[in-house]
Amino acid sequence: MLSRRHALALAGASLALPLAARAQGFPQDRPIRAVVNFPPGGTVDTVARLIAPVLSDKLGRQVVVENRGGASGLIGAEAVVRSAPDGHTLLFALSTHAVNPHMVPRMPFDTLADFAPVGFIGGAxxxxxxxxxxxxxxxxxxxxxxxxxxxxxxxxxxxxxxxxxxxxxxxxxxxxxxxxxxxxxxxxxxxxxxxxxxxxxxxxxxxxxxxxxxxxxxxxxxxxxxxxxxxxxxxxxxxxGFPGFAADSWVGVLAPARTPDAIVARINADLAATLADPGVRERLAGIGMTPRAMAPAEFGAFVASEYERWGKVVREHRIISD
Structure with a gap:
């Protein structure tokens, strides 16, 4: 079950945001770091580099992909948590983000409370x-x-x-x-x-x-x-031989907690526009990924549900880190 802290954090981070917020509060002075918390060549790196040029055009600023791999994604994720919540640093997160807290004894951050959900990219x-x-x-x-x-x-x-x-x-x-x-x-x-x-x-x-x-x-x-x-x-x-078996990997975008709502709304809107681009959709489909835009609130609820789902799997099957 989600703790009260997690529930309140998700609710606060994921409020529905008016379209008018798109034009307000977004920083204009430097590029955006898109932190990929795995090495080059993997799923999230491939997806981030595929959409970064179009997202850059939509946002009107360069989105620079930065690989910070290690510890099943914890090193890069922690770097984002410790970044200023001003829209200049984003985490392109893989589905492992919702699993790590159930397998790592001493997490360096709170998977749900320390991030603001920005938007979903797709599943594969x-x-x-x-x-x-x-x-x-x-x-x-x-x-x-x-x-x-x-x-x-x-x-x-x-x-x-x-x-x-x-x-x-x-x-x-x-x-x-x-x-x-x-x-x-x-x-x-x-x-x-x-x-x-x-x-x-x-x-x-x-x-x-x-x-x-x-x-x-x-x-x-x-x-x-x-x-x-x-x-x-x-x-x-x-x-x-295993009817009903299904599990997808996914990629989404998170920001440090306390990133202003207006900035989250702007990035979410431009991410959705990026995913609607025919060229982006075709390229994602070509690598087996189904793109799907989500509002911040919807993505926050999705991450919370994945947290619960995989926590149950880890406990039931007694999965431990190797």
Whole structure:
């Protein structure tokens, strides 16, 4: 359950804002830092760099992507928390943002109370892919291997990632064992799979999808409720013996708590306009992401629901950091 502090913080940060606020209070003197709390090449980095040029045009100022990776995203997120709440620093957050507090014993910040929700960007399914030399062609092959010894090793972007949680759930549901190899982001995880250092990688279609499409990696299973139009030949986990299984990775934008409402409203409006741009929509769809604009209040409620949802999964499946 959300604490009273969390509920009050979200309510205060996410009030519906009048359109008139768009023209008020927005800083005009320097670029905006878009902090990506994972290394280059992963999901959130790819998405941030894709939309930054158009968002810059909408805002009338340069949006500069800055990678601050490490500790499953905590280092970059903490840097944003400690930044001035003036609209010049934003966090492009991945879905791990809602999971970390359930897995990290001493969080350096409050995931909900220390951020102002700005807007949602989109969601993408997680894709399990294998190195061509690995003996896996179906999810059944992976599970069969997981019933022998320590099971196959799989790489993800880090502890608490959607890929990590997906495999923990599959382990519980199937009785198989898998060995998690956490990396510092999607880029390093995918490179390790391409190089054969791990036989499996599980991360969003944004990061691993192009390599599956190119034939460098073999698609095994998708976490979404439906098949991806970008990877129509890759079956879902639900199709392969686990009905109802679905989990997406997502990207959204947060600001430090106490960022003025007028600034949040302006960025949210221009983010929505960016996501409505036909070129941006086409490019996001091409990497397997479904764009969706949300008002600050809606996005705040979404983050809170993800916090509750994944906290329950972590507790039920006794998932721990590696």
């Amino acid at each position: 399914p997680v894709l399990m892919a294998a190195h061509p030399s690995a003996p896996f062609r179906t999810l059944a092959d992976v599970i069969a291997a997981g019933r022998v010894g320590e099971g196959p090793h799989f790489g993800t972007i880090g502890n608490g990632s959607t890929g990590h949680l997906m495999m923990a759930q599959l382990s519980t549901l199937s009785g198989a064992r898998f060995t998690h190899v956490p990396f510092r982001g999607g880029g390093p995880a995918v490179q390790a799979a391409l190089g054969g250092q791990v036989p499996l990688v599980i991360t969003s279609t944004v990061a691993v999808g192009p390599h599956v499409a190119a034939g460098s990696l073999r698609g095994i299973a998708l976490s979404g409720a439906d098949r991806s139009p970008v990877h129509p030949t890759v079956p879902t986990v639900a199709e392969q």
